Amino acid sequence: MASLALPIVLACSSCGGGGGASPSDAATVAASATATPTASATATATSSSNAYATAYHQAAWAANTSVTFVGTCTMEFTSTGVPPYHNTYYLGPGSGTAVAYTAVTKMALVFVAYSAASASAQSVTVNACPTKAATTTTANQGPIGYTISGEALFNPYEADASTPALQDNASATAPDGTTAYFIDQCNSHSNGSTWHYHAVPSCLTATLDGTSGASHLLGFALDGFPIYGGRDINGNVIPVSALDACNGITSPTPEFPNGAYHYVLPIGVTGKQSSLTCYSGTVTQAQMAAAGKLFCGGKNWRARVLDHERRRTADRGFGSRTARGSHNLAA
Secondary structure, eight states: OOOOOOOOOOOOOOOSSSOOGGGOOOOOOOOEESSSBBOOOTSOOOOOHHHHHHHHHOOOTTEEEEEEEEEEEEEEEEEOOOOEEOOSSSEOOOSSOSSOOTTTOOOEEEEEEEGGGOOOOEEEEEEEEEEEEEEEEESSEEEEEEEETTTTEEEOOOOSSBGGGGGGGOOOEETTTSSSSSSTTTEEESSSOOOOEOOOOOHHHHHHOOOOOOOOOEEETTTTEEEESSOOOOOOOOOOSSSOOTTTEEEOOOSSSHHHHHHHHETTTSSSSGGGEEEOOOOOOOHHHHHTTTOSSSTTTTHHHHHHHHHHHHHTTTTGGGGGOOOOOOO
């Protein structure tokens, strides 16, 4: 398992996905030394009277990211987009005979050899001093936030906007004998150009929090509110019932011991609350439009996924479910 760390702009959403892989495969995940979360020398850190902005100034940004503050509340984030954790092979749409099919949508998948060169750089500007809006905003397709290790976070759904990604996984034994997943043991995968999560980034939280420690700040949403893993300040698992419709909660965290509103990516959740489905703060149409354009960014991926969805719809119309598993992806 090789780990490559090349430099990294805002990229795309899942064009298929599935449940997290077995934790026993964690040994096959490589962590890039340059992408390991550490205090980032590239984050400009001036004092701030806003608690959220202060937390972002002090966050453990990875070396493959750059965070700049313009004034107190404008935060400019860039990343190489290269994931710190990945397997040698993963599964995705592509040319050739399918080696696996996703569990629910029956998307045909082939082996894809990981390549850092396929990663797209990420760039986004957000409000580092967020406040709740009068109404929530439905989360867009494509990136809805970013982690401190540089990868994008997406909403919980597959490309059909209705199937939770973690319930639509697939795996197969790769050419090198390792296991290749559509969504890997870190709850991440690529759409061909953007490596992203559909749920709690378990490999990142293992580094930040240990096996049962309090969740630390692991990223931010496009509305500026921070994102955390699924444990409270005492290390207890946060139940989904404690979260609002956008996966938000006001409670103490290591960065906000007196309590603050933040988003939670729950532990062990594979349904629609595995990630954010809406924003509680203000997110601009321009931000969401830019993210939406990057929904399926890999070469030929969007065309293949849309073709799959057209065939799937047609198969539904004819009442044929078996036909969906028989498509060859030969170009």
